[in-house]
Amino acid sequence: MYNDDMEDGVKRKINRVEVNGIFYEYLEAVLGKPYLKKLNELLKDSVYKGPEYEFEINKDKLYTFEQLNQMVQASPKELKEALESMSVVKINDKIRLLDFEYHFRVLSYMLKLIDENSWQLDEIDYEQTIDTLSDLVPREILSDLFDKYAVESQIVDGLQLYRYDEHKVCSFFAKVLLHDAGKFNLDDFLQAWRESVPEGMNPNEEMLYGIAIIDRKAQPNIIWALDESVxxxxxxxxxxxxxxxxxxxxxxxxxxxxxxxxxxxxxxxxxxxxxxxxxxxxxxxxxxxxxxx
Structure with a gap:
């Protein structure tokens, strides 16, 4: 049913409709938090321990960034940030977790070159690092770890040089010392920590935030590992x-x-x-x- 009317010279049509119900509840899409537990589950079978162990890996359980982004509840930006906080490398375009012991071995090779080449801490040569160690470690691993730990420092004769991020290096070496160590005498730990990092780097307790707990009520004071990821x-x-x-x-x-x-x-x-x-x-x-x- 309708009737016609004129308003300001424009013909208007009015329709009669029947209301069958009123809805008071509705669904709304809202921005949620990324669900990263699934990411750890997907990557747990991807651990890279070195080329000699690759025969153990199930290639069907290796994923590219794009595949992970389809399976993990997170935006590309959130997924990228999560991966950057993890010990991962990219091999043949697949995202792989890096075995802790292998990670330590490769980083130690890289840091040892500082003394062998008499470099200052801010004079690290990328090409020389990769070329020198490529017979021991795949170039993809070296390149990814260099990107993880090194930052640009200065340009000398047109060559970009780097320095290793003191906080990241010292924090990782703290993890190495605390790995499977249980509770550690704090004074002994601090001494071992200072001796383990490259000369010129200065560990401090702020570098332990998020990876270890210090108990100063205990006598003697103690420290033990507690990683946020667990x-x-x-x-x-x-x-x-x-x-x-x-x-x-x-x-x-x-x-x-x-x-x-x-x-x-x-x-x-x-x-x-x-x-x-x-x-x-x-x-x-x-x-x-x-x-x-």
């Missing part, structure tokens, strides 16, 4: 574990352990405000469990 994705469970292993945390100490749980709208401080209790000691803010044990 913690549960559930926020409540993660905070429970963190406050079980260490009663009080500063923001810099706890941030690496909860940063992956943040969103564009909820940062580390917002998470701490919700799941932890703040207190001050000697002018320093600490966070502890929301409810006392």
């Amino acid at each position: 913690l549960p994705e559930n926020i409540t469970e993660r905070f429970k574990i963190l406050f079980d292993v260490k009663e009080k945390w500063t923001v810099p100490e706890i941030s690496p352990y909860v940063k992956s749980l943040t969103t564009e709208k909820v940062d580390v401080h917002a998470l701490l405000a919700k799941y932890a209790r703040a207190s001050k000691m000697n002018g320093i803010k600490y966070y502890s469990a929301k409810h006392g044990k």
